[in-house]
Amino acid sequence: MSKGKLFIISGASGVGKSTVLSCVMAQRSDLRFSVSATTRAPRPGEVDGQSYYFVTKETFLDMIARDEFVEYDAHMDNYYGTPEGQLNEKLETGSVILDIEPNGAFLVRQRRPDATLIFIAPPSMEELQRRLIGRGDTTPEQVKLRQERARWEMEQSAKYDYVVVNDQVEACADKILKIIAEKAD
Ligand code: ADP
Ligand code: 5GP
Numbered sequence: 001m002s003k004g005k006l007f008i009i010s011g012a013s014g015v016g017k018s019t020v021l022s023c024v025m026a027q028r029s030d031l032r033f034s035v036s037a038t039t040r041a042p043r044p045g046e047v048d049g050q051s052y053y054f055v056t057k058e059t060f061l062d063m064i065a066r067d068e069f070v071e072y073d074a075h076m077d078n079y080y081g082t083p084e085g086q087l088n089e090k091l092e093t094g095s096v097i098l099d100i101e102p103n104g105a106f107l108v109r110q111r112r113p114d115a116t117l118i119f120i121a122p123p124s125m126e127e128l129q130r131r132l133i134g135r136g137d138t139t140p141e142q143v144k145l146r147q148e149r150a151r152w153e154m155e156q157s158a159k160y161d162y163v164v165v166n167d168q169v170e171a172c173a174d175k176i177l178k179i180i181a182e183k184a185d
Contacts, residue, residue, distance in 0.1 A: 003092055006091070007095065007184075008100060008105045009099050009100075010105050011119055011122075011153070011166070015128055018051075020166055020176065023172075027177060031096070032093065033096070034090065035053060036052050037054075037063060038078055038080045038081075039080075040078040041054070060072075063081065071103075071107035116179065120172065125151075162179055
């Protein structure tokens with residue numbers, strides 16, 4: 001049995017997952033972040049091997065063929081997947097947070113029913129749009145794709161164990177920290 005617990009965080013692009021998770025991780029140095037592989041291009045400030053493993057489509061398809069993913073999904077014109085090796089290694093040392101979308105979250109839950117699924121919701125769809133555009137690193141076409149997907153993602157939130165609204169970053173992080181403390185400590 002692995003030592004740690006799994007926490008899955010989902011939420012529409014731009015809702016503030018990375019921002020809130022940085023706050024969560026800063027307060028719990030024992031938590032590890034599962035680094036996904038993706039075929040999308042890095043955004044300014046994203047570091048290969050920390051934010052994601054940025055790979056070509058060819059490499060991603062090779063990884064699928066070698067059965068290296070716990071789950072993967074194609075959305076918004078790119079592939080995203082959770083490499084199993086790094087996840088298992090991290091689980092040996094403690095609890096792990098995954099930032100993945102609902103399809104991946106439900107696949108992981110099938111394999112690991114003890115996983116805790118937390119959905120981060122925006123205060124409103126208008127505020128979500130403001131944040132996504134305000135981040136300034138997403139083209140108008142990508143914004144449109146992400147908004148279309150956001151509606152579907154919000155519908156999936158009913159299947160999550162917890163829904164937390166990201167109104168204020170610290171307050172949202174505190175609620176997530178409380179859930180983690182209840183389950184992992
Ligand atoms: P995600 O990882 O979900 O795509 P980000 O963490 O990149 O989202 O956040 C998207 C934008 O919204 C960033 O510019 C971030 O600073 C901003 N943001 C995040 N949380 C809040 C909040 N509670 N209030 C206002 N702006 C926020
Ligand atoms: P972004 O391109 O904004 O970083 O991420 C887009 C979406 O992909 C987000 O909803 C994020 O949670 C999801 N995502 C990131 N990594 C993975 C992964 O490994 N698997 C799945 N299924 N989704 C992921």
